[in-house]
Amino acid sequence: MPDTNAALAARDLSKHFPGVDAVSHVSLDVAPGEIVGLLGPNGAGKTTTLRMLAGILSPDTGTVHVAGLDIRQHPLEAKRRLGFLSGDTQLYQRLTPREVLDYFGRLYGMPDATRRPRIEALVAQLDMTAFADRPCGTLSSGQRQRANIARAFLHDPHVLVLDEPTTALDIISGRFIVETIRREKAEGRAVLFSTHIMGEAEYLCDRIYLLHRGRVVDQGPLEGLLERSRQTNLTDAFLALIGEPVLAEGV
Amino acid sequence: MRGGHVTTIFLKELRETLRDRRTLLMMVGLPVIIYPLMLMGLSRLQESRAEEGERSPSVVAVWGGVPHGAADTEAGALLDFKPWLGITAEVRDGLERGTLAPPPLDVERGDEKDATRDGGRQGGQEREAENPVLAAARMLVTARRADAVLVVWPGADARLERGEALGISVYYDSVREESRRARRRLVDHLESWRDKAVAQRESARGLPDGFGRLLDLTARDVAPAARQAGYVLGNFLPFLLVSLSLFGGFYPAVDMTAGEKERGTMQTLLCAPVTSAEIVSGKFLAVWLISAVTATVNLVSLAFTVGRVMPGGAGQMEPLAFVLTALMLVPVTLTTAAVFLAVAVLAKDFKDGQNFLTPAYLLLVMPASVTMLPGIELNAWTAFVPIVNIALLTKSLLVGEAHGDLVFLTLVSSLAYASLAITFATRVFQREQVLLGGKEPWRALVGLEPRPGQTPTPAMAFTLFAVALVSAFYGSLWLVDRSVPVALATTQVAFFLLPAVALTAALRLSPSGTFLLARPRVLALAGAALVGATAWLAIGGIATRLFPPPDSLVRALERVLMLGDEPLPLWTTWLFVALLPAVCEELLFRGFIMRGLRRLGMWPAIVISALLFGLAHASIYRLLPTFALGIVLGYAAWRTGSIVTSMAVHALNNGLVATLAREPQWAERLGLGSTEVSWQATLLGVAGLAAGVALVRAGGRNDGASDQRTAPARIEPDASGTRQRPG
Structure with missing residues (x-):
């Protein structure tokens, strides 16, 4: 049974693609107001796991509950409570951020009375006024990512699933995103995000899941991971836990 | 399926597509410009060439002894007779010695049907077995030294004197315009000479006028001008319409599917609480509307151009036929839009999408070209052949002989094909792996995965x-x-x-x-x-x-x-x-x-x-x-x-x-x-x-x-x- 307190709960998720077991028996929980990191090398199954959690890929086995709703049985209701962002979720190049937000607001079933003020609030909050009416195709990657975040936050979801949200961003834009995530936590949202950047994970995460070859190799708060791996930083702990040699002190 | 969501997706797709200049150009720009340019340019070229041809005389080589008066041309007859031009020694020798006789027609090659249809006047079935005269004439006409060769077989004068018919052959090249013109002029000239000669014979023997003619045979065309125009248009218009209305949906279909996958917006859409049926419906409506608008613009542009270019109002289409033809575009575009979407979504990016759609486009267009073949008409069976039925129906509408039951049958079957295509498109869109850009075995898509030990699906x-x-x-x-x-x-x-x-x-x-x-x-x-x-x-x-x-x-x-x-x-x-x-x-x-x-x-x-x-x-x-x-x-x-x-x-x-x-x-x-x-x-x-x-x-x-x-x-x-x- 899923943890009834969890905003996001996955049990025994598996996904097989021709020739590869992308994800095997992964279970995880994220509580409201908690930031959970999903760490793993390339090909560990992070993106596949997150896609299954967001309901855009069906697992072969296992269940996903979003705010207590089974995503298979109630896909539309579950998606309404979930915001998803990844490197593959881009915006329409010939539409402006405001038009994109309006489009998704309609798809999320937000009435005019709440959709319009919400879009204006997000444009102001994410500092998008300067480019909100320019076609997305003409924006910088940092501007695009802000518009994308606005899109994921638009319908005020209980759960945020973010797949490497800061990849390909400069330091300033990356920092802006990280601070935005912290703010969302403070508002009681459950956040699950994957990243390559260990510093981000150390700074943000309440708990961390380590994923390797489609399986969860360890999970828990940062301190626990360091203790179990007998390392002093997350990078070394990560390498030790997935069975790779830790090269030298302080890497 | 929620109508509001379909409308939202439809309007967004439309807005995005209309901001793409490529699509606009294909949809409106191209048809408005290309027909007038193409048809007017062509007709100008043809007119000037035809005028030039009508003014210049035809060169006719004359082999053999021409009967008295037969080669006398009136002023302006535009026939330039050249005695013995380009003849080989062997043939000349045979003609002068009187050893050559008219070769028999090659019966096997003669096609009875063709001969009746064209009244035996068109080239293609007037063939004889290979012989030296034919070879020599062919060489001369092909080398363009003469436009036609007139061969008078030996003994012409003697036969004429005895009151018999004399043998004359005209050799020409049916493929060359000048040669066909020379043949026409030559035959007209010889027929008028013959009529005069027959009249002389009759009066010389005291026979009434028309004794040798027996018949004054004239043929009159019963087809009204509109039907003639329809016949001309019907031969190529359905093909053009089908291929062009298909073309309008080509880019939008690729852009809304493979293009979205390539740009990473498909996954964004999948995060939203919408069903695949809503996505496919919204996109389908957009592709369909664009195809239909393209087809209508094409039809209007073509109708105006043809009306202006065809001489003597022959290009005027019946307004009703025009409206009905426009209506026919609805089922065609419904089918093609669905097929395009279903095929294009299988591709992983825009380029791949074009590669996927081109064969699909050809497969859909090729059948429509059968309307250009003679003898293929709309009947209870062709009404069931997708695309072909619409093309044939358009043709029969233009000629004004479409029967109500066949119109009904065609519409029903076309709508059935359209709904099959839409069902397939929806099925493809339900495959999440396809939408996420992954590969899906084709057998799974068409429902042909092995089912060991079970019964078929x-x-x-x-x-x-x-x-x-x-x-x-x-x-x-x-x-x-x-x-x-x-x-x-x-x-x-x-x-x-x-x-x-x-x-x-x-x-x-x-x-x-x-x-x-x-x-x-x-x-x-x-x-x-x-x-x-x-x-x-x-x-x-x-x-x-x-x-x-x-x-x-x-x-x-x-x-x-x-x-x-x-x-x-x-x-x-x-x-x-x-x-x-x-x-x-x-x-x-x-x-x-x-x-x-x-x-x-x-x-x-x-x-x-x-x-x-x-x-x-x-x-x-x-x-x-x-x-x-x-x-x-x-x-x-x-x-x-x-x-x-x-x-x-x-x-x-x-x-x-x-x-x-x-x-x-x-x-x-x-x-x-x-x-x-x-x-x-x-x-x-x-x-x-x-x-x-x-x-x-x-x-x-x-x-x-x-x-x-x-x-x-x-x-x-x-x-x-x-x-x-x-x-």
Whole structure:
């Protein structure tokens, strides 16, 4: 049974693609107001796991509950409570951020009375006024990512699933995103995000899941991971836990 | 499916597409500019060339002694006679010595139909066997030293004096415009010389005017100008319309599917609470609207251009034909938009999408080009061929001879194809792996994944039917010259049985489950025998009254039933007409196809397989009786869970009909007319059929029996079903 307190709960998720077991028996929980990191090398199954959690890929086995709703049985209701962002979720190049937000607001079933003020609030909050009416195709990657975040936050979801949200961003834009995530936590949202950047994970995460070859190799708060791996930083702990040699002190 | 969401997606797709200059150019710019440019440029070019040609004289080489006065041209006759120009020594020698005679026409090459249609005046069938004169003339005309060669065969003057006809041949090149013009001028000139000469002969002998002419024959065209314009337009307009309206949907379809995947926006859309049916509907409506607008702009532009360019109002289209043609674009664009979407979404990026769509585009356009062939018209069969039917209907609308029932049939079948295409597109969109840019085996997409030890799916059943029909169609072209038994046996075994067996093996299906290979009860067999003995009486008696078949069909059928014109022994009739079709057709229709449709329920499976069975008999007059027989056969097989029962019915039915066709005296002794079944016999047949069906019912296993044997197939999750999100 899923943890009834969890905003996001996955049990025994598996996904097989021709020739590869992308994800095997992964279970995880994220509580409201908690930031959970999903760490793993390339090909560990992070993106596949997150896609299954967001309901855009069906697992072969296992269940996903979003705010207590089974995503298979109630896909539309579950998606309404979930915001998803990844490197593959881009915006329409010939539409402006405001038009994109309006489009998704309609798809999320937000009435005019709440959709319009919400879009204006997000444009102001994410500092998008300067480019909100320019076609997305003409924006910088940092501007695009802000518009994308606005899109994921638009319908005020209980759960945020973010797949490497800061990849390909400069330091300033990356920092802006990280601070935005912290703010969302403070508002009681459950956040699950994957990243390559260990510093981000150390700074943000309440708990961390380590994923390797489609399986969860360890999970828990940062301190626990360091203790179990007998390392002093997350990078070394990560390498030790997935069975790779830790090269030298302080890497 | 929620209309509001579909509208939101539709409007967004439209807005995005209209901001793409490429699409706008294809949609409006190109048709508005290209037709006037193309047609006006072409007609200018043609006019100036034609004028120039009309002014310049034709060079005619004259070989042989021209009779007095025959080569005298009036001023402005534009014929330039060149005696002995380019003649070879051999031919000249033969002509001067009088050893050459007119070669006979090559009869084998002459096509009677062509000759009548063109009044024998067009080139192509006026051929003679190779000979030195022909070779020399060909060399001269091909080298363009002369436009035509006039050969006067030896002894012309002497024959003329004796009052006989003289032999003159005109050699020309039907492919070259100048040469055709020279031939026309030459023939006109010689005919007017002949008329004068005949008149002289008549007055010299004191005969009345017209004695030698006998007929003053004139031909008058009854077609009104609009019909003529329609004929001209009808030959190329449908093709143009289909290909251009297809073109309008090409880029939007790729952009909204493969393009979205490439740009990463497809996944964004999948995060939102929308169903795949809503996504596909919104996108489909957008692609369709763009195709339809493109097609309409094309039609309007073309109509204006043709009206301006064609001389003497010949290009004026009837307004009604114009409106109806525009209406025809609705089903065409519906079908093509759905096909395009379904195909383009399989591609991973824009370039890939173009590569995928180009063959699909050609496959859709090529059939439309048949409208440019003579003799192919809209009828009860071509009305069912997708795309072709619309192209042919457009053609007949333009000529003003479209019949209401064919319009209806075409629209119904086109809408059916459109909904099939949309269903396929929706199915593809439900495959999340496809939408996320991953690969999905094509077999999974078309529903042809192996199902070891199970029964076929509806998709497999329809695929097999299509394979059997297509191979039978092409096979019949090859079988046309074979004897009836060979044709029958090949059709049954190679086109019906083999594909069914091969597909069963390839998909690793259970042979006994797929073909209902089970032993029936004795009671069921007795019922089958009674049904087989009476079904033809009941069905034939009713069907021939409702739709009397034309004589030509009756004769053709009789020829098949008799196995050709030479009567063969009775046992061969039973083998080829009764036993073989009973085994092969039953395994195909009541076996694979009906079992494949099983999950639709008993009656839908029986009715649909019977309809396909009827359609496979390729005649509107046979559709009803074969459909009715198909239902009886389907019921027998389903109820008894055994193919043997329906085989028995089928064999007995065919065998009896064939025997009576062979031995008409037996039929008369039984009180059956040779063409019509009497009411009494029909009633007797109905009674026997009812009793037989009751026996089959009694001898059948209970309703669920045939299903329980393959129960695992029911429990196994249906790949397409489980992923459907509630709308």
